[in-house]
Ligand SMILES: [Zn+2]
C-alpha cells in the first residue's frame with residue numbers, strides 16, 4: 001500500500017488512519033511459511049507540531065514448530081511499531097526514522113520489515129517445554145519414555161578410570 005503523505009507533512013495537527021489486511025503467506029523462513037492468516041494492520045500517521053509520526057498496530061497468527069519439541073504451535077501476536085517519518089534522512093542507520101521519499105511511503109513494506117525484524121529468535125510451545133528424548137525422539141511433554149536418562153558426567157568417568 002503506497003501512501004501519499006504530502007498533506008500530512010504540511011498540515012500541523014492532521015491525522016490519518018489506515019486499516020487493512022496484509023497477506024504475508026508467501027514469506028518463507030527456513031523452509032516454513034509461518035504467516036498462515038492475514039496480518040491486521042492499523043496505522044495512524046499524525047503531524048504534531050511538525051513532527052510526523054506513525055504508530056502501527058498489527059495482529060496476526062504466527063505458526064511455526066517449537067524449537068525444542070518441533071510440534072507446530074500458533075501464537076496470536078500483537079505488536080506496535082512506532083517511527084518518525086521524515087522527508088529526507090540525513091544520517092542512515094537509524095530505524096526510528098523512516099524516510100518518505102517524495103512524501104510517499106510504502107506502508108506494506110514498512111510493516112513487513114517491522115514484523116520480520118521483531119520475530120522471536122527462540123520459539124517455544126511453552127516456557128517449560130521438555131523437548132524430545134535424545135535417544136528415541138519421544139516428545140517428553142507427553143510423558144516419559146523408557147530410555148535410560150542417567151547422564152554420565154565425563155569428569156567423573158575420567159576419575160573412575162584413574163581409580164580403576
Ligand atoms: Zn515444545
Ligand SMILES: [Zn+2]
Pocket residue numbers: 133134135136137138145146147
Ligand atoms: Zn527415549
